[in-house]
Amino acid sequence: xxxxxxxxxxxxxxxNTGFSRALTLCQEELPRLAEGEVRIAxxxxxxxxxxxxxxxxxxxxxxxxxxxxxxMVGLCLGRVCxxxxxxxxxxxxxxxxGQWAEYVTVTPSLAGLETVDDDLADPRQHFGALGMNAWxxxxxVREVAAVRAGEWLAVSAAAGATGSLACQIGRNLGARxxxxxxxxxxxxYLLDELDVDMAIDYRSENVEARLATIEGGINAFxxxxxxxILDAVLPNMAHYGRVAICGMVAGYDSDAPMPGPAxxxxxxxxxxxxxxxxxxxxxxxxxxxxxxxxxxLDAGELKVRFDETQGIENVLAAYERMLTGRxxxxxIVRL
Numbered sequence: 001x002x003x004x005x006x007x008x009x010x011x012x013x014x015x016n017t018g019f020s021r022a023l024t025l026c027q028e029e030l031p032r033l034a035e036g037e038v039r040i041a042x043x044x045x046x047x048x049x050x051x052x053x054x055x056x057x058x059x060x061x062x063x064x065x066x067x068x069x070x071x072m073v074g075l076c077l078g079r080v081c082x083x084x085x086x087x088x089x090x091x092x093x094x095x096x097x098g099q100w101a102e103y104v105t106v107t108p109s110l111a112g113l114e115t116v117d118d119d120l121a122d123p124r125q126h127f128g129a130l131g132m133n134a135w136x137x138x139x140x141v142r143e144v145a146a147v148r149a150g151e152w153l154a155v156s157a158a159a160g161a162t163g164s165l166a167c168q169i170g171r172n173l174g175a176r177x178x179x180x181x182x183x184x185x186x187x188x189y190l191l192d193e194l195d196v197d198m199a200i201d202y203r204s205e206n207v208e209a210r211l212a213t214i215e216g217g218i219n220a221f222x223x224x225x226x227x228x229i230l231d232a233v234l235p236n237m238a239h240y241g242r243v244a245i246c247g248m249v250a251g252y253d254s255d256a257p258m259p260g261p262a263x264x265x266x267x268x269x270x271x272x273x274x275x276x277x278x279x280x281x282x283x284x285x286x287x288x289x290x291x292x293x294x295x296x297l298d299a300g301e302l303k304v305r306f307d308e309t310q311g312i313e314n315v316l317a318a319y320e321r322m323l324t325g326r327x328x329x330x331x332i333v334r335l
Contacts, residue, residue, distance in 0.1 A: 152220070
């Protein structure tokens with residue numbers, strides 16, 4: 001029998017650190033596949049902030065809580081090592097929702113499993129410029145925020161996986177981009193590598209005051225954070241602006257709902273449109289986004305910096321680094 005390791009959620013974590021008190025690295029013998037199942041030898045795991053909600057007991061989130069004692073869920077990229085589904089032959093490179101595990105057994109339709117291009121020079125881009133973070137950025141910037149050439153687009157958590165892609169997609173569409181991030185190093189990355197028009201360090205600068213210098217205001221805001229950053233942006237939105245709510249990182253570590261924006265009145269005063277959106281709402285449209293994303297990637301107009309950690313035993317360290325903002329770009333774990 002093949003033996004594999006996996007992370008099990010045993011307790012609800014408190015905050016965004018100390019996950020070793022909530023999750024346990026376990027070992028199992030892999031059972032025989034049932035009809036229609038596929039087993040993946042995982043090569044990379046994606047670390048995504050939204051999965052923090054699965055660890056919470058809250059039942060009002062965008063996903064139900066993961067039962068204690070379950071394998072921790074996450075997005076994986078790897079090769080089919082056993083298959084009882086002819087659509088996914090052994091050796092195929094696949095991506096889908098599985099677990100934080102060395103081997104993942106899934107029913108393809110339930111896991112959103114898909115075969116991906118095996119010819120990329122860097123297959124990690126299936127978690128980067130061609131991955132679900134990119135799909136989220138693409139939909140959020142083009143459709144939800146409806147960014148047009150010449151407008152001002154602001155992006156929070158702009159040096160992270162989704163935010164950095166949103167900045168570049170906005171730039172590629174002709175918008176002027178403001179990236180909001182924490183720390184001087186991240187702001188240099190935004191200015192020097194992603195070519196944003198303005199970078200604001202929320203740790204050392206007054207975000208609301210810096211945004212107030214933009215004549216005419218912000219036309220579109222791609223928000224990954226919520227909380228005080230959203231409050232700083234709302235008074236600086238242009239009339240009839242659009243706010244695309246992608247994430248609420250400021251509240252993921254709380255078991256209680258976040259209070260509403262302190263500057264909620266600005267939604268009325270500035271006649272803003274605010275809309276939340278979530279990856280599962282448009283998973284079936286992935287193939288539609290790929291031609292443009294691939295063209296930008298091939299032209300060097302869509303770049304992703306990877307923050308890579310080696311080994312399943314180090315998953316929690318990588319996850320904590322991502323949630324506490326100590327990363328630049330996409331956090332992944334290579335198995």
